[in-house]
Amino acid sequence: MPARNRPLSPHLQIYRWQIGNSLSILHRLTGIALALGLAALSFWLISLAGGEERYRAAARVFASPVGVLLLIGWTFAFFYHLLNGVRHLCWDLGVGYERTQRHLSGWFAVLAALGLTLWVWLALWHFGRI
Amino acid sequence: MSLRSPLGRVLGHGSAGHGSGQWWAQRVSAAALIPLALWFFYSLLALPALDFGAAHTWLALPRNGFLAALLVAALTYHSYLGTIEVVEDWVHGTAMKLGLLLLLRFMYVLIGGASLYAILQVAFGNQAS
Numbered sequence: 001m002p003a004r005n006r007p008l009s010p011h012l013q014i015y016r017w018q019i020g021n022s023l024s025i026l027h028r029l030t031g032i033a034l035a036l037g038l039a040a041l042s043f044w045l046i047s048l049a050g051g052e053e054r055y056r057a058a059a060r061v062f063a064s065p066v067g068v069l070l071l072i073g074w075t076f077a078f079f080y081h082l083l084n085g086v087r088h089l090c091w092d093l094g095v096g097y098e099r100t101q102r103h104l105s106g107w108f109a110v111l112a113a114l115g116l117t118l119w120v121w122l123a124l125w126h127f128g129r130i
Numbered sequence: 131m132s133l134r135s136p137l138g139r140v141l142g143h144g145s146a147g148h149g150s151g152q153w154w155a156q157r158v159s160a161a162a163l164i165p166l167a168l169w170f171f172y173s174l175l176a177l178p179a180l181d182f183g184a185a186h187t188w189l190a191l192p193r194n195g196f197l198a199a200l201l202v203a204a205l206t207y208h209s210y211l212g213t214i215e216v217v218e219d220w221v222h223g224t225a226m227k228l229g230l231l232l233l234l235r236f237m238y239v240l241i242g243g244a245s246l247y248a249i250l251q252v253a254f255g256n257q258a259s
Contacts, residue, residue: 049248055182
């Protein structure tokens with residue numbers, strides 16, 4: 001059998017845009033965002049080890065409008081990547097592959113991540129932390 | 131006619147160029163991160179304030195420093211595997227791919243190492259600072 005004439009698996013652009021591939025892409029995007037968050041966490045730890053002056057300077061960066069916006073984004077990325085990661089781990093165990101299960105768990109991951117982000121930041125705001 | 135087995139011919143042809151080790155490592159580090167990340171997130175939020183004194187006192191406690199070190203290790207490893215995977219899938223051209231992969235490896239060793247050192251410094255360093 002000539003290898004060249006074999007059917008190839010469909011490439012990305014052939015798929016209809018739907019929840020499955022959107023959430024898969026979002027998983028990677030939030031993963032990349034969290035990689036940058038790891039750099040921020042590292043910066044925070046190094047500042048903490050560097051003494052009070054350094055820590056205050058770092059805290060000012062995090063408390064700036066851009067800093068808070070980034071922290072809110074990382075909060076969502078954290079919750080979404082965590083919840084969707086659990087979905088992936090379940091699939092790896094062979095659980096939750098049915099169409100309705102996939103859709104339900106997908107919507108749950110997105111909405112719960114949004115809800116948790118909102119809840120955390122409203123609580124921070126309510127207790128006067130921001 | 132090739133005498134190589136069908137398995138031998140496909141081995142090494144994925145975008146990573148090697149086998150399923152990364153796949154497993156990604157899942158295992160993900161499982162480890164579920165409790166560690168939730169603990170860290172909750173602990174920081176539960177502190178009455180996040181000023182220098184509160185944060186330093188919290189991280190200087192042996193249990194917190196130990197768990198934070200585990201978190202940083204698992205997080206760095208998991209993030210490294212994920213970022214590497216994205217580059218392997220999407221960056222084409224050997225020079226660009228190899229260059230980026232090398233750069234990422236150095237970056238992750240740097241970030242992970244610096245974070246761990248910072249945690250140790252808070253745990254064992256001069257408390258007067």
